[in-house]
Amino acid sequence: MRTGKPAGYNPSTINLTLAATRGFYEYHAHFGVGPVVNPVPESHRKATANRHRSPDDPQVIVRRSRLRQKAFKKSPRSIPDRQWDELFNAMGCDRDRALLACYVSSGARATELLGLRESCVDWAGQRIRILSKGGEMRTVPLSPEAMLLLARYAAQRGLIGPDEIVWRARRGTDRPLTYAAMRRVLQRAGARLGTNWTLHDLRHTAAVRMAEDPALTLTDVQTILGHRDIRTTTQYTNPRELHQTGENSQATWSQGETEGARSLYELAS
Known part of the structure; x- marks a missing residue:
């Protein structure tokens, strides 16, 4: 894969699954139903060290239990500029090109943008309102550019009601585009390009581009991305991961995007 994303499950995914499995068995054991033996072992050192700990005291760090994976904190996976151009060009219709442009322009989460309604598009102000x-x-x-592609898609799609979802399925009955269908669009493009980018990678790409723009402060980026804690936003201030491509990032926001973001931050504050 050209994206550098390893095959198989991430260690954090394995640990989360183990925690959910252990919690499932602990719940049923508490009420005296289900199996007595929990298949996921617990670290006895951790249980002993934190048994009488006050909630105000820091948690004692001990050796992880069996089956738990050693997880490393990684920088968010963003798409290098050249591969972004390839992915954009691999889209087969105006709807998909408009969606990708809106994702990377707005930094919206996958379901936030897919839930966009017609009445929430501000054509004059070049902005949209999404349910966060x-x-x-x-x-x-x-x-x-995203507004132009969105207008081109809207003209091709035809008129819809103000409360209708903007993005529609292209085949079968008229219905909103689902997350699974859009994810499949990226998977088909990735199969042709030898990549495995996800919808959330588009949000990471937008966040990295915003963080690299000298005209935007970290608080501006936090406001646009909808982060409650600014520490979540600081992860995008690290240099962009190149995923073994050897490419340098030259992505910055356009002047129109920067001015729009600044005005949105001033309104929010």
Whole structure:
């Protein structure tokens, strides 16, 4: 794979699955139903060290238990510029090209952008309102290129009601585009290009580009991405991972995007 993403499951994914499995058995053991023996072993040192710990005290770090994987904190996976161009050109219709441009322009999460409604598109202001985590509405900017592609797709799609989802399925009955269908679009493109980019990688790419733009502060980027804690945003200040491509990043936001983001931050503050 040209993206450098290893095959198989990530260590953090394995640890999360182990924790969920252990919690499942602990729940049933607490109520006296189900198997008595928990198949996921626990670190007795950790249980003993933290048994009488006050919630205000730091957690004692001990050796991990059996089956647990050693996980390393990695920088977010963003798409280098050349591979982004290849991925964009691999899209087979105006809808998919508009979606990719909106993802990288706005930094919206996959389901946030797929849930965009017609009434939430501000054509004059070049921005959209999306339903964020926690049920809050968030306004994010779009680049002039993304707005142009969105308008081209809307003209091809035809008129829809103000409460209808913008992105529609191309085959079968008229219905909103689902997450699984859009993920399949990227998978088919990745099979042709030898890559395995995901929808969330598009959000990482947008965040890295924003963080690299000298016209935007870290607080601006936090506001656009919808992070509650700025420490989540600081992970994008590290140099972009090149994923063994040897490419240098030259991606910055356009002047229109930067001015739009600054105005959105001023309105939010």
